[in-house]
Amino acid sequence: MATEARRAIGERSTRQRTAVAAVLQEVDDFRSAQDLHQMLRRKGERVGLATVYRSLRAMADAGDIDILVTADGESLYRRCGQGAGHHHHLVCRGCGLTIEISAPAVERWASTVAVDHGFTDAQHTLDIFGTCQDCVDQEAAQAR
Amino acid sequence: MATEARRAIGERSTRQRTAVAAVLQEVDDFRSAQDLHQMLRRKGERVGLATVYRSLRAMADAGDIDILVTADGESLYRRCGQGAGHHHHLVCRGCGLTIEISAPAVERWASTVAVDHGFTDAQHTLDIFGTCQDCVDQEAAQAR
DNA sequence: GTCTATATTGACAATCGTTCTCAACAATCC
DNA sequence: GGATTGTTGAGAACGATTGTCAATATAGAC
Numbered sequence: 001m002a003t004e005a006r007r008a009i010g011e012r013s014t015r016q017r018t019a020v021a022a023v024l025q026e027v028d029d030f031r032s033a034q035d036l037h038q039m040l041r042r043k044g045e046r047v048g049l050a051t052v053y054r055s056l057r058a059m060a061d062a063g064d065i066d067i068l069v070t071a072d073g074e075s076l077y078r079r080c081g082q083g084a085g086h087h088h089h090l091v092c093r094g095c096g097l098t099i100e101i102s103a104p105a106v107e108r109w110a111s112t113v114a115v116d117h118g119f120t121d122a123q124h125t126l127d128i129f130g131t132c133q134d135c136v137d138q139e140a141a142q143a144r
Numbered sequence: 145m146a147t148e149a150r151r152a153i154g155e156r157s158t159r160q161r162t163a164v165a166a167v168l169q170e171v172d173d174f175r176s177a178q179d180l181h182q183m184l185r186r187k188g189e190r191v192g193l194a195t196v197y198r199s200l201r202a203m204a205d206a207g208d209i210d211i212l213v214t215a216d217g218e219s220l221y222r223r224c225g226q227g228a229g230h231h232h233h234l235v236c237r238g239c240g241l242t243i244e245i246s247a248p249a250v251e252r253w254a255s256t257v258a259v260d261h262g263f264t265d266a267q268h269t270l271d272i273f274g275t276c277q278d279c280v281d282q283e284a285a286q287a288r
Numbered sequence: 289g290t291c292t293a294t295a296t297t298g299a300c301a302a303t304c305g306t307t308c309t310c311a312a313c314a315a316t317c318c
Numbered sequence: 319g320g321a322t323t324g325t326t327g328a329g330a331a332c333g334a335t336t337g338t339c340a341a342t343a344t345a346g347a348c
Binding site: 011012046047048051 | 327329
């Protein structure tokens with residue numbers, strides 16, 4: 001019987017978990033779990049969908065990846081700068097291009113707002129969505 | 145055959161739609177569609193779940209209510225200050241207490257960030273979650 | 289008020305992303 | 319090698335949301 005505390009998920013290194021981490025390294029933008037599962041299949045990696053979800057959740061809990069919930073409730077995942085700490089995202093609606101943004105001033109503002117209203121343990125979400133230059137150009141080309 | 149353009153949903157005023165709007169007036173915080181449906185039933189109003197969803201979507205499209213998507217993908221709805229324009233929320237994780245916040249400086253910042261990176265048609269989401277004073281007090285009382 | 293056109297409703301099926309179940313499996317430690 | 323136990327996979331289950339379509343109610347014309 002173990003005297004140590006219960007181990008967190010992600011203790012063992014397995015082929016599947018390595019594969020999920022690897023495929024996340026290949027893309028720069030946010031992808032859904034289903035997308036990532038498809039990518040793994042195409043690469044010939046045989047990983048169950050449930051395992052993809054479990055691995056992603058474990059990585060998110062460990063702070064190794066970012067999660068972004070879309071307006072229709074789907075969760076998107078993306079690796080983030082190791083140890084980059086808290087940051088936000090500028091995401092292209094067309095191609096998914098994602099740019100990480102730091103905004104210390106906004107952090108301070110959010111913190112102040114919370115304190116001013118008597119709130120403690122404050123966290124916040126902040127993401128900007130738009131259309132990047134490339135996608136604007138493409139749309140213009142297609143409209144022709 | 146009508147020569148006019150297709151009418152938007154929400155053209156007619158019905159008992160059901162009035163009921164959904166009324167129940168939204170009774171609460172100050174964000175509620176799920178399922179919650180609101182339950183509240184209607186308890187009040188004796190017989191409104192189908194699908195109709196609740198349709199009404200909420202119509203109101204959201206008209207800009208009469210706010211939508212907030214939780215981390216687990218559920219959509220929450222709340223009436224918002226009529227014509228208050230764009231604003232953000234400070235939400236209590238414990239009781240759901242919601243405070244509307246305006247932050248012109250943040251609006252400008254977000255807009256600038258988007259433009260600087262060549263993004264157009266930018267929108268953003270920004271919400272702060274924390275624990276309000278009342279909930280902190282309650283937790284402290286229970287821990288005793 | 290009556291009539292008509294049609295927007296709206298409701299019950300239920302269908303969809304979709306995500307989580308659960310549990311027997312089979314494999315990583316780690318001895 | 320063998321035991322222990324975290325992990326996996328297939329499919330079922332789940333929950334929120336949307337689609338379907340006949341029945342109904344509303345707004346405006348008469």
